Amino acid sequence: MVRIGLLGCGNVGRIIATHQDGFTVEALYDRLPDHAEELARICGAPPYADFQEFISQDFDICVEAASVLAVREYALKVLENGKNILILSVGALSDSYFRKALINKAREYKKKIHIPSGAIMGLDNLKVGQISRIDSILLKTTKSPESLGMQVTTRTLAFRGKANECIKQFPKNINVSVALALAAEHDVDVELWADPAVDQNIHDIYVTGEFGEANIRVVNHPSPENPATSYLAALSVLSLLKNLDSPLVIGS
Numbered sequence: 222m223v224r225i226g227l228l229g230c231g232n233v234g235r236i237i238a239t240h241q242d243g244f245t246v247e248a249l250y251d252r253l254p255d256h257a258e259e260l261a262r263i264c265g266a267p268p269y270a271d272f273q274e275f276i277s278q279d280f281d282i283c284v285e286a287a288s289v290l291a292v293r294e295y296a297l298k299v300l301e302n303g304k305n306i307l308i309l310s311v312g313a314l315s316d317s318y319f320r321k322a323l324i325n326k327a328r329e330y331k332k333k334i335h336i337p338s339g340a341i342m343g344l345d346n347l348k349v350g351q352i353s354r355i356d357s358i359l360l361k362t363t364k365s366p367e368s369l370g371m372q373v374t375t376r377t378l379a380f381r382g383k384a385n386e387c388i389k390q391f392p393k394n395i396n397v398s399v400a401l402a403l404a405a406e407h408d409v410d411v412e413l414w415a416d417p418a419v420d421q422n423i424h425d426i427y428v429t430g431e432f433g434e435a436n437i438r439v440v441n442h443p444s445p446e447n448p449a450t451s452y453l454a455a456l457s458v459l460s461l462l463k464n465l466d467s468p469l470v471i472g473s
């Protein structure tokens with residue numbers, strides 16, 4: 222059974238800790254101690270107010286569900302403490318210096334960095350971009366204005382440009398664009414739309430390349446307990462953890 226330590230006890234953290242299937246939660250950490258303590262009361266795992274104490278506990282993989290800044294602050298330390306890491310705030314890896322440092326550290330300590338599919342589908346087979354020509358990747362994301370911190374009354378283009386620029390402006394909202402870029406090893410063009418008529422997060426992905434073309438639309442239902450979080454993102458972490466120990470590996 223895989224043992225995890227949970228870094229970030231917010232919306233996604235709560236779903237992970239309350240659906241322990243194929244893994245167990247051994248330790249909780251959040252920069253806001255009351256978040257970790259509240260989740261401890263629900264799931265029974267011990268909360269730690271000190272990061273070093275948290276990371277010294279006996280578990281196999283640290284599951285990050287906190288923020289891009291938390292990845293910058295803790296990911297190297299996680300690996301140095303002999304733990305694998307699962308990174309949901311994958312936007313942190315858009316900085317190539319940081320990404321290389323992290324990968325080198327993982328190599329040095331013989332540990333893995335897992336990136337879940339998050340709030341999209343199709344990430345697995347996009348890795349063909351690492352061995353075959355990709356011509357273009359466009360991600361059109363539509364969210365409610367509130368979730369983007371905007372106040373608009375009509376559908377409005379909030380950003381158009383490259384993924385690594387978009388994540389700087391919207392670090393909480395466009396992690397999937399960085400995941401796409403990493404999987405395919407190719408630039409991702411992003412259009413981010415604020416639409417007062419939607420209450421779901423919608424991702425339209427268009428890819429062309431030597432393989433042909435793919436158009437994928439993912440309409441994310443909000444989490445049952447918290448509308449701000451795409452349920453699929455939390456589910457993708459649960460399925461990754463459940464399958465870690467499985468002898469049958471599905472997907473490229």
Ligand SMILES: NC(=O)c1ccc[n+]([C@@H]2O[C@H](COP(=O)([O-])OP(=O)(O)OC[C@H]3O[C@@H](n4cnc5c(N)ncnc54)[C@H](O)[C@@H]3O)[C@@H](O)[C@H]2O)c1
Binds near residue numbers: 253310
């Ligand atoms: N890859 C994807 O598709 C995808 C999808 C959804 C969410 N996310 C990302 O996952 C992360 C968690 O999402 P959420 O909805 O649970 O967010 P949330 O705001 O509900 O919870 C985040 C928790 O992490 C804690 N935290 C934040 N920064 C921290 C730090 N530096 N150190 C320790 N704790 C810290 C917060 O106090 C909070 O309790 C976010 O960064 C979000 O952008 C990624």
